[in-house]
Amino acid sequence: MTLTDGRRPGSRGVAADHVSLRRNNLSVVLRHVRDLGPRSRARIAEETGLNKATVSSLVAELVERGLLREGLADSSRALGRPGQLVELDGTGVCGVGAEINVDYLAVAALDLAGDVVLEKRVPVDVAHLEPGTTLDRLAELVREAVTAVDVRHGELAGVTLAVPGLVQVETGELKLAPNLGWGELSVAQEMRRRLGEPTYPLHVDNEANLAALAAYAELRRTEDESLHDLVLLTGAVGVGGGVVAGGHLMRGGHGYSGEVGHMPVAPPGRTCGCGRTGCWETVVGLTALLHKATDRDDPVRDPSLDVEQRLAGITRRAEAGDPRTLSALKDVGTWLGIGGAILVNILNPDVLVLGGYFAVLGPWLKEPLEKAIQDRVIAPDGGGCRVVRSELGFAAAVRGGAQISLDQVFVDPTRIGATP
Amino acid sequence: MTLTDGRRPGSRGVAADHVSLRRNNLSVVLRHVRDLGPRSRARIAEETGLNKATVSSLVAELVERGLLREGLADSSRALGRPGQLVELDGTGVCGVGAEINVDYLAVAALDLAGDVVLEKRVPVDVAHLEPGTTLDRLAELVREAVTAVDVRHGELAGVTLAVPGLVQVETGELKLAPNLGWGELSVAQEMRRRLGEPTYPLHVDNEANLAALAAYAELRRTEDESLHDLVLLTGAVGVGGGVVAGGHLMRGGHGYSGEVGHMPVAPPGRTCGCGRTGCWETVVGLTALLHKATDRDDPVRDPSLDVEQRLAGITRRAEAGDPRTLSALKDVGTWLGIGGAILVNILNPDVLVLGGYFAVLGPWLKEPLEKAIQDRVIAPDGGGCRVVRSELGFAAAVRGGAQISLDQVFVDPTRIGATP
DNA sequence: ATTTTGTCTGTTGAGCCAACAAACTAAGTT
DNA sequence: AACTTAGTTTGTTGGCTCAACAGACAAAAT
Structure with a gap:
């Protein structure tokens, strides 16, 4: 509906300026390449309706930010000068998802291309532990994932926690998780403290919601x-x-x-x-x-x-x-x-x-x-x-969590990369 | 999500240029005034985050198009120069909704402010008539509404028909309406023919959907x-x-x-x-x-x-x-x-x-x-x-139909008014 | 020679900023 | 009471910036 709303539903739209215009078009190009695969600048221009010159400028900025990269020459067209393929650069940015469930904890890190950087699942009998203890162990897993992202020299887009219960998404507060035996608890706050008040965004969401999102991404990609x-x-x-x-x-x-x-x-x-x-x-x-x-x-x-x-x-x-x-x-x-x-x-x-x-x-x-x-x-x-x-098995929720963090980058690519 | 998508769900956003930027901000100002009531330009600027000068320019264009008008001076603030109130100009544009139901046909015309220009309901035993006959009589009602809009010198934003059945909204085709005893039928095409292939947009939608929309608008307005x-x-x-x-x-x-x-x-x-x-x-x-x-x-x-x-x-x-x-x-x-x-x-x-x-x-x-x-x-x-x-009684669906036509104007105010 | 790509240059258009005149209130001065 | 002055807020103006666009053009292929 509007340039900048993103999440806020039914909102009355937001005033737009040059910055949001640019942000919108960066997002359009980035998602175009993600969804339709590597292609030349000329082709992106043709398909999106943007001007060739504009696409050049947008691609240059996205390359600068480490989100796109130049690939091989495109020899598919018969005539004329071949284009330089532009493709998603997965290596630059990663998202992390983590899950608390009845009998296990899990974590996953995905890069921007959706490829798995790390995936781990450990059996834990959550219902018989103190919530604090469980969160300690989950924090340990998240730290592992963050380290894996660091080692890869990737920027971390965000961490999303999946919980099988009723969650207030805006505040990250858990209201009720009957299967865990948990009542009200500010999961986001507790985790932020355990992770040393990190600078990256940390959200909490319902496990089935995130699994649905993962399935949605998967089906759109493959079918x-x-x-x-x-x-x-x-x-x-x-x-x-x-x-x-x-x-x-x-x-x-x-x-x-x-x-x-x-x-x-x-x-x-x-x-x-x-x-x-x-x-x-x-x-x-x-x-x-x-x-x-x-x-x-x-x-x-x-x-x-x-x-x-x-x-x-x-x-x-x-x-x-x-x-x-x-x-x-x-x-x-x-x-x-x-x-x-x-x-x-x-x-x-x-x-x-x-x-x-x-x-x-x-x-x-x-x-x-x-x-x-x-x-x-x-x-x-x-x-x-x-x-x-679903092909994702028990990894659906963590994948969805990582995905939703990465989605923010596709909505606003200017979150990532140096702004000199 | 994006500047111009409007309806298309989950779409990959659309490339934006200066025109869509302007359109977006026109829409923001227009909806701001609709939802929050008459207010000065300075206040609109403050509340939307747009620059004062920009708001002046946007308001001028919206006034030119007949969607806003200047009202009285605002004497509510104690100090300083009082502002000129800017308010919705209902008179310029109208939307029309019409409904086929089991035992009646109905029509409503609303102006941009949501005020009723015409509302009419006639008992008709639809199930015992040929669909063609019913559509003839509905077309007659729609023509009445369009005339009422013309008499008022209003521009017609669109007509939306409400049907109690399964409707393919994009094409305006009815798939099934068990309570009417109707099967597949291209309601939109039939009505366009009967109305002489009009230039205004004509859509068909499900009756309960439109009623829900009317209730939504009503509750947001009043509560x-x-x-x-x-x-x-x-x-x-x-x-x-x-x-x-x-x-x-x-x-x-x-x-x-x-x-x-x-x-x-x-x-x-x-x-x-x-x-x-x-x-x-x-x-x-x-x-x-x-x-x-x-x-x-x-x-x-x-x-x-x-x-x-x-x-x-x-x-x-x-x-x-x-x-x-x-x-x-x-x-x-x-x-x-x-x-x-x-x-x-x-x-x-x-x-x-x-x-x-x-x-x-x-x-x-x-x-x-x-x-x-x-x-x-x-x-x-x-x-x-x-x-x-609901306070709307049997008028809910026709109101919703008129509303949804008007909504298009709020999303893109440049649809209305001369572009010299 | 022809076709296609991608960059470069100049233009257009829209929003922003700062300055300013206009319109008003409040408070002091004569 | 009439007048002046200061202070506040509004809305407009002119100059600036930024991003997209259009068209020209060099490069690279057939």
């Missing part, structure tokens, strides 16, 4: 540029939802959107962690699957096993064609579709992305899920919504 | 500038939903968002119009209320009565304290809250607006509704969501 609306469902003990609508992360009025796990869609059965019955996650959460597929004394329910080991067990049985496992998966898939249909009716996304354990067991869930959606969505052909498994 | 997220529920035979997220109308990937009526939340009871059972509208639609509150031979079920007469009957009984009516209303209110809680959990709006018959019976629905939401929303304090009755 479809015209994709703007997406819903991501992460399956764990609970169910998290992240929504990208019109190309923007949907946060809601107070940042509490996407809480899909407690939609009352199931018949009153087992009591949910929230104290109610009939919540969606009581029929599609991992616990629900285990109860349907196994008896109490089944080895995959052994408390010493972690999530991945359990999933491996279920997968093995499904592959072997075990009828009870297959029936439980079909059941969960159908319930997933019943709730999914609600989301599709309300949000009409282009894609429904399965993350977390839903992605792992996707091959068996997808068919009943798609059928349930087709049956229940009122728009023709299910509103044109496809179901896709 | 709260910081409001950016809203859900509107229109109660009729079915239930429609419109969503404003982050200050933008949420349309979904294919424009089919907000179809909330068929969320499967109720126990399998009466069969819904869509052929399934358990749809939300089978427990909160007007039909459901009538079945709960009255017997088969009750006078308010007389087929010769229209919606408003029926509602008047129910209201009378509720006011008189009739126990069966009150119990039915409480029931519907609770179910409204159960579905509403799903929406609030997913979207976390600042406000849930009750439109259509929900607004009329709001006094009795609101309490059980709010309780159901408080009980079911996972975010603290119901996610901070208030429940509000």
